[in-house]
Amino acid sequence: MTDSTTYRRARRWHILVFLAPALLVYTVLMVLPLAETLRLSLYTETEQVRSFVGFANFTVLFGDPRWAQTFWNALGNNVQFFLIHMAVQNPVGIALAALLSVPRLRGRSAYRTTIFMPTMLSFVVIGFIWKLILSPLWGVAPSLLAAIGLKSLFGPWLGQEHTALIAISLVSVWQFIGIPMMLIYAALLSIPDEVIEAAECDGVSGLAQFWKIKLPLILPAIGLISILTFVANFNAFDLIYVSQGALAGPNFATDILGTFLYRTFFGHQLQLGDQHMGATIATVMFLIILSVVAFYLLVIHRRMRRYQF
Amino acid sequence: MRQAPIFRMRRAAVHTLLGGYTLIAILPVLLIVMNSFKDRKAIFNHPLAFPTPSSFSLIGYETVLKQGDFLSYFQNSLIVTVGSLFFILLFGAMASFALTEYRFRGNVFLGLFLALGVMVPIRLGTIAILEMMAKTGLVNSLFALILVYTAQGLPLACFVLSEFMRTVSADLKNAGRVDGLSEYVVFFRLVLPLVRPAMATVAIFSMIPVWNDLWFPLILAPAEGTKTITLGTQVFIGQFVTNWNAVLAALTLSLTPVLVLYLIFSRQLIRGLTAGAVK
Numbered sequence: 001m002t003d004s005t006t007y008r009r010a011r012r013w014h015i016l017v018f019l020a021p022a023l024l025v026y027t028v029l030m031v032l033p034l035a036e037t038l039r040l041s042l043y044t045e046t047e048q049v050r051s052f053v054g055f056a057n058f059t060v061l062f063g064d065p066r067w068a069q070t071f072w073n074a075l076g077n078n079v080q081f082f083l084i085h086m087a088v089q090n091p092v093g094i095a096l097a098a099l100l101s102v103p104r105l106r107g108r109s110a111y112r113t114t115i116f117m118p119t120m121l122s123f124v125v126i127g128f129i130w131k132l133i134l135s136p137l138w139g140v141a142p143s144l145l146a147a148i149g150l151k152s153l154f155g156p157w158l159g160q161e162h163t164a165l166i167a168i169s170l171v172s173v174w175q176f177i178g179i180p181m182m183l184i185y186a187a188l189l190s191i192p193d194e195v196i197e198a199a200e201c202d203g204v205s206g207l208a209q210f211w212k213i214k215l216p217l218i219l220p221a222i223g224l225i226s227i228l229t230f231v232a233n234f235n236a237f238d239l240i241y242v243s244q245g246a247l248a249g250p251n252f253a254t255d256i257l258g259t260f261l262y263r264t265f266f267g268h269q270l271q272l273g274d275q276h277m278g279a280t281i282a283t284v285m286f287l288i289i290l291s292v293v294a295f296y297l298l299v300i301h302r303r304m305r306r307y308q309f
Numbered sequence: 310m311r312q313a314p315i316f317r318m319r320r321a322a323v324h325t326l327l328g329g330y331t332l333i334a335i336l337p338v339l340l341i342v343m344n345s346f347k348d349r350k351a352i353f354n355h356p357l358a359f360p361t362p363s364s365f366s367l368i369g370y371e372t373v374l375k376q377g378d379f380l381s382y383f384q385n386s387l388i389v390t391v392g393s394l395f396f397i398l399l400f401g402a403m404a405s406f407a408l409t410e411y412r413f414r415g416n417v418f419l420g421l422f423l424a425l426g427v428m429v430p431i432r433l434g435t436i437a438i439l440e441m442m443a444k445t446g447l448v449n450s451l452f453a454l455i456l457v458y459t460a461q462g463l464p465l466a467c468f469v470l471s472e473f474m475r476t477v478s479a480d481l482k483n484a485g486r487v488d489g490l491s492e493y494v495v496f497f498r499l500v501l502p503l504v505r506p507a508m509a510t511v512a513i514f515s516m517i518p519v520w521n522d523l524w525f526p527l528i529l530a531p532a533e534g535t536k537t538i539t540l541g542t543q544v545f546i547g548q549f550v551t552n553w554n555a556v557l558a559a560l561t562l563s564l565t566p567v568l569v570l571y572l573i574f575s576r577q578l579i580r581g582l583t584a585g586a587v588k
Binding site for chain 1 (some may be wrong): 320323324326327328330331333334335337338340341352353356357396399400401403404406407408411413419422423425426428429430431432433434435436437438440441456457459460461463464467492493496517520521522523524528539540542543546553556557560563564567568571572575576579582583
């Protein structure tokens with residue numbers, strides 16, 4: 001009796017010792033700061049006195065002419081940034097994965113390694129590489145375009161208001177294409193051989209086989225990629241900060257929520273940093289990400305699981 | 310037999326497409342590295358040519374090594390990355406062992422609590438993190454970065470390691486217990502060596518975002534003495550923006566360590582990413 005209680009108590013201490021470090025670091029540095037940021041969004045500061053203002057910061061952010069225009073512009077750009085990723089990254093990623101999964105392909109691992117390589121590099125390196133390449137000063141992009149007879153298409157894409165966001169989105173797609181490619185490639189390989197054989201017996205092969213048999217089976221992987229892309233895009237900052245600066249030029253054409261948050265929190269040029277409006281923007285970003293992730297987990301993910309084997 | 314030419318043509322098409330995209334992926338990086346070894350005139354007149362003996366120049370590297378403190382940036386990045394990895398792996402393995410090995414009240418809740426961090430980015434808490442670091446005097450210290458990156462990496466590490474902890478045979482652990490080993494010894498001597506491959510995968514995954522991050526070094530540790538290589542490169546290039554030799558050399562220096570590590574570990578990384586589906 002006493003033996004078993006001491007044994008049990010000893011076991012409980014182990015559990016605590018094993019769990020404590022991870023829980024402590026995670027709670028103190030991630031969960032509490034997140035909660036504190038949400039709380040700060042309900043306060044404001046005048047002459048170094050913090051006072052509770054309820055949702056007033058949010059009304060200012062959404063409606064006050066000094067803030068609202070920048071905010072809606074950043075949100076709109078962020079949505080476009082995400083849509084361009086979805087429209088380019090997923091189809092190209094799926095196509096590359098389908099090509100890689102061709103049976104008995106020579107040089108498969110060399111292709112795989114090289115195409116995934118840009119994903120490993122930092123935003124700083126990627127941002128500057130493309131800034132240099134697209135720079136009209138250097139002239140690499142125009143001479144490359146000239147080689148395929150398209151020189152007339154060239155423009156200073158990162159510097160024009162109507163092309164900067166598209167250009168920067170495509171740079172980001174270029175960097176991250178490896179992730180959808182790998183995940184879809186893995187999903188394609190995990191389709192059982194029997195399914196493919198059955199399709200071939202029924203005379204479904206080639207492209208038809210891809211559209212009718214494989215694509216429905218890799219939908220869960222596409223869903224996962226979409227949600228990962230969404231979270232990454234609505235949290236993006238580095239690439240735009242590096243190549244377009246904190247002001248996300250030209251004329252805020254590439255401003256997204258991350259750069260807007262940074263400017264608001266730290267201030268820029270003549271405007272002072274504002275901790276509470278920064279927290280308000282972070283809270284809006286948190287709610288956007290959380291609601292989409294919840295929607296994905298509760299609705300899409302659950303429905304897709306029914307089609308798995 | 311009749312299908313053979315069509316088959317061969319299709320093969321050729323596949324190689325053309327993949328080869329074409331491979332070029333798109335590698336050419337920009339190659340261009341930067343190549344031009345970093347040329348003199349200024351050659352960079353502008355023949356950007357697409359390999360360096361020749363007459364155009365070869367290391368002037369960019371000389372500027373970088375003289376003006377920027379890249380060795381110290383590199384060392385800072387190394388300390389931060391290795392430190393964070395150590396804590397992510399140790400704490401993550403301990404927690405996932407506890408979560409999968411023992412039944413206790415709150416087990417499921419704790420699992421979900423940690424899983425939340427996989428989806429919600431730690432960046433959104435930056436304002437409060439900075440406030441906390443300022444209060445504790447940790448601003449401009451590498452330790453602040455290590456702490457933040459450990460918190461950032463733990464959720465995914467626990468998630469992946471838990472999956473592997475479940476596969477360790479219960480007989481082995483129970484045999485150890487019968488022999489009188491404590492739970493700590495069971496974990497460190499019996500279980501940890503068996504999940505080493507999973508730890509390597511988690512290490513590679515967690516390493517990349519830490520090494521490449523710009524946000525937290527910029528906000529928490531922007532002082533000259535604590536700059537990481539990512540921030541150091543960004544600031545250096547900002548100052549030397551018109552010195553193309555220096556910019557290209559700085560970029561090459563910054564991307565080389567990652568590229569070398571990637572080429573060594575790419576097989577393991579890709580296997581981890583595709584969770585064993587790649588044969």
